[in-house]
Amino acid sequence: MPPPSFVQPALFHIPRTFRLCGTIRDLGRHADPQLAAWADQLTRRHAARCGWKPVVTRRVRFGVHAALALLKAPGAYLVPADIAPMTQLTDSVRHITTVLRQAGLLEGDRIPAVVTWVHKRIAPLPAPMAEEVRAWLTTMSEGRTDPPRRRPRAAGTIRNHLSWALPALIQWTAAGKTSLREITPHDVRTVRPPAGVHPTHMLTGLRCLFRILKDQHIVFTDPTHGMKVGAYPATIPLPLDTAHIRDALTSTDPAQAALCALIAFHALTPRQIQHLTLTDYDTAPHPRLTVDGRTISLTPPVADRLDTYLVHRHQKWPVTANPHLFINRTTAITTTAQVDNLWIGSRLGPRLTARALREDLLLHEAHATGGDLKHLTDLFGLSTNSALRYTSTVTHPGLDALQPDAPPGGRP
Template sequence: MLQEPGHGLDLAGANKAGHQLFFANMTRSLRLLQGLRLSPTAKIRATDVLQLRQYSGNVISTIDVLAAAGLLIEDRPTRIERYFAAKTSTLPPVMKDQLEVWLQVLTNGAHQAPRQIPRDPKTIRAHILGIEPIIHAWAEAGIQSFAEVTRADITAALEETTARRHIAGNGLKSLFTTLKGRRLIFANPTRGMKASPKGSTIPLALDAAVIREELNSPNPVVALAVALVAFHALTKKQLSALRLTDISDGHLILDNRDIPLAAPVRTRLATWLDHRNRTWPESANPHLLINRRTAPRLLPVSRQYPWNGLTLRTQVLREDRILHEIHATGGDIRRICDLFGLSVEGATRYLNTVEHPDLTLEGEQVPRT
């Protein structure tokens, strides 16, 4: 019988009871939904599954099961659609309708001129983030339609924009190009406008003591996550998507790259896998990182897990690792592109620090154990 030292808790028994309760709730939820089906073969809308909350039903796992069985109609608003609605709800009706056309083109792509492939949700969010203050300012000034916007309006708006000028300019170009292509405006006021210069920050090295403290965290999932970023510069997205099968014989297969894991990473990996197997022995979740919420399911953990509450930020820790590598190799840009999967443009940001008089790195490369 497995017990957690010092607490006398039967973890194996507790997890078995939890799994039994989970499947009982799942069966009950599916029986409740059966009454909503028009026929024995009819599919069920995701929005109908959400109604299970008022009956204490299991919403997330029920949606997973129905999707896996091919019985789900996904009609829930996406995160981007909810974000878009929140940012445009107070705009004039015509402007809002025009923006909805633009959103549909960004999300689904377009086969008619101007043709466009669907954009990544992050790109769409950046476009909305960049133009949102500008279009609200136009609406407050009395503009009811984007057909009324002139080149002078755009130039003035961009001149007043500082930190988001680059993404604002890209967002406005995308918007007016789409509206002109759909004949919702008479002319594209952004045509021929030069792209706004892209702002760039200089990556800075972290204090090795701060990294070492988190590397030696008593929480095994924190120690492993920090190690994977500190030694191999993984992103939040890559971490949450890692599967158990991505690691074999001390190597990590990531985006067609074969990465030999550093010794401190292998040590923390073994500790985490032991903890994972003791805590959730019956979990079928294929992902490397799991928690109490995802262990009974097949979902990845949130990208914020386990970083909430830590002093370290993933992006800054990743930048620290790449920064040390570019200095250790004397500015070998090809090496960091191959090692970390960066583009030449992305790697140049780190290369520019090599000759920077205020960024000479001294001492050992961070993560030492």
């Protein structure tokens, strides 16, 4: 049965070390037998769900027992600081932490990187203003259940909005402002963005900041109310160096070659790649892929690289229970979740990005069809406005080198 709900705080904090312990199995013998048996059942179920090998399951079971032996008092909970020193005994700490958290035996977590980043950036601000930004951060990262409700935002969204608004906060601090309650619409209109920051971006960040603080009654008025954000700066898609694309397509890494082929030939987005499952790929009567309800007929170069990757996937993780098409070391043996954008970017390499690859294909397709708007919307599922961004470059004088009869992206 799980531990009781009460917690007995420890009187003294003594740093732990396992350098003098024999093995993690010896340490686990001191765990409560009843609690260890209950945790064993959860470990075996999690191992079966994730497709762990027996040796991995056995190591994690011993590690969970050793972690239970670290409980400071009956009914206490573990914290990440208790588990971290176990790296001296085993390399399965990540799996042990996952099982303990699912069992409800591990409370607390490490401070998210975006929280540390925000606190570092707002350190030069006056104390009242910094406290107001921290209140905004709490709502952005955790959401709000009371009206007006808000969903938690991603770390990248938080970074972008604060990066855009922070130059204005620094300028107001230099002008003698100590709180955001003192900011007026005139202050917002006269603030100047630094080099590299568009005024539209700065106003977007300030509007997000003041709107949340106004909803929480931390500021009395929203000085950005009624101000038009305007249009974001338009960018022109540019072709990539075909040598970089060829290097990725001919890479000895099956994952890199398959990812590059899917994006460079069929313009898949990272989100679509993340959610692909094994059942979305079918080879009969011809290779095809189901993406967002659309059936895409795969070209031979893409099908060949995808088949090579699937063979590599089966050889490396033969018993994984993860149903997603693309997996890595973490998602194959720990969870059944999809890979993240960082993994996709790292596999493509430092000279390519998913966005640049996709834009390269759409740009060449627009020039090859003479700017046929309907062709782009039907073939790639683009909206009309998105397709116009590429068809409008057909008459651009700087892109005359893209010949209509050339293969898209110079691909083999």
